[in-house]
Amino acid sequence: MLRLQDTYLHKGKRKALVKTIREKGIKDERVLDAIYQLPRHFFFDSALVSHAYEDKAFPIGEGQTISQPYTVAFQTELLEVKEGDKILEIGTGSGYQGTILHILGAEVYSIEYQKKLYERTRKFLERLGVSFHLFQGDGSKGLPQHAPYDKILVTAGAPVVPNELIRQLKIGGILVIPVGDRSSQKMLKLTKQSNTKVVKEEFDSFAFVPLLGKDGWK
Template identity: 45%
Template sequence: MKGLRKRMVQGLRESGISDERVLEAMAEVPRHFFVEGAFSAQAYADKALPIAKGQTISQPYTVAYQTQLLRLKRGMKVLEIGTGSGYQAAVLCQMGMKLHTVEMIPRLHSDAKEKLSDLGFRPKMLLGDGSQGWAAHEPYERILVTAACPEIPLALKQQLAVGGRMVLPVGNLDLQFMTIVQRISRHEYEIGRLHEFQFVPLRGKSGFQ
């Protein structure tokens, strides 16, 4: 599998991913460990794959792209919304982040917790409404949302530290734009919109469902 991971990482590099820390982490984390058994042979193909409860594990390029946009430094306090399979969380842990991750679906939460633990990762994990963030541990230097948002959730903006950066897909159910939110001061934010993507919908009070 290491050979397949190496080939996957080379493909990411050729696709424009340039953050070596992201590439190194993805070269180490076993993506096949987070993929449903029937799809394990496709674990290192650059495509999204189905997991339990109608959700997906994002394609490697999407994981790398979002992670690169965060502009991470080792030891940063990061909030991930949508633990899903746990793969993105594993990449962030591998990069040395102080990770807090929230998942709304009990099966995904428990499966991801077990898999991350088996790999030696111990992020703080919450079963709950990710669209409302995790206020008990705010503020966060970085926030990553791995599901489509109809708009930027107010709770997440409020939990972002001044000087912090949030990356999330915003749009309708069919198409979203990768969006960057930077908190300039207590009341000021800068918002930028980048490329088009398609994610599963964010659930919860500030989501689609």
Template identity: 55%
Template sequence: MLDSYKHKGLRKVLVKQLKEKGIKDELVLKAIEKIPRHFFIEKYAAEVAYADKALKIDAGQTISQPYTVAYQTELLHIQSGEKVLEIGTGSGYQTSILMELGANVYTIERQKELYDKVSVFLPKLGYKPNFYLGDGSMGIADKAPFNKILVTAGAPNIPDTLLKQLAVGGVMVIPVGDENVQTMTTVIRVSETEFEKVEFAQFRFVPLIGDKAW
């Protein structure tokens, strides 16, 4: 796998575009500039790999557009060493961004085809999260609580199973809505029984599938 001057130059251009779209977190931007996105989507030409758009990957899934990745990650306010649950490993690109920020990542993927591929591929890049194959809507209860939870698929509602796995003071970022459009939403666990919800911009994700989803 080659990461050429051309690829690095395209990442610089991409970061510039993300800044123009409103992404301000310098650590998030630095991670996006560092990580070779084209490694995760090798079938696409370099110019396509670094375009700010979602692209199809295996198992009928997508790799989110860089702006969406940056937007969600910025809302999480990751602190180094935090325990983060990622629902939907997908290509592993978002996983690598989280790890670049110093998160201790637990990532779960429903599609075995993606799980098998990414659980071998990511460690080759130096990223070694805790991989799980299973129903993301159920979370990973025996590893809870988590400081942050990131859901990378659209859900009709916020699963109670995930709320229960969020630590007090923790933040969940999840796109909520119907199958056509979802509103990016953050949930802060204020206490054992209280949650604070804030809604942001609208996006479009592949649907979250599972017992606590659609």
């Protein structure tokens, strides 16, 4: 287990962060509680720890970021996570979003494109005592060997919705993905009602790092 301190000061800052996120419109109390439970400062380099409870994204190396807490909460709320859900996360990053899903009781499969980041996050999560299924590779193609999934969450901006991800969803499953250009994307929620019918809902604009790979940005 990591020897990281979670002090009363940190908990107070997390409580204030949760209040901010709630005021921005997040209503799912389970999601808000998961964000309160998880010390975000554990996922930060020591030089940036003082910024851990700001509602902002921060760089984590390899051209990637740890997402803004509001964005994490927004995507997670759209996903409608239930205990025991089998969830594929595209873009492991720091491991923060995957750990939130883990706290909510999901069985998490997570794939990271950047090998250095994958290795670092895998070791970090092991030391943190968080256990979910981590893979390195092209997440734009999903993870077909473990499909189908109840839910799929994409944490990078895609130019289009990869058909392969729809194929890997169970009937009744939900895909949450930001789609647009490299600078701005609309958050989409796609519910797979049958093998031939997918219902699309469109939400606010966000700015994610690009989804890399065959069905992402080359």
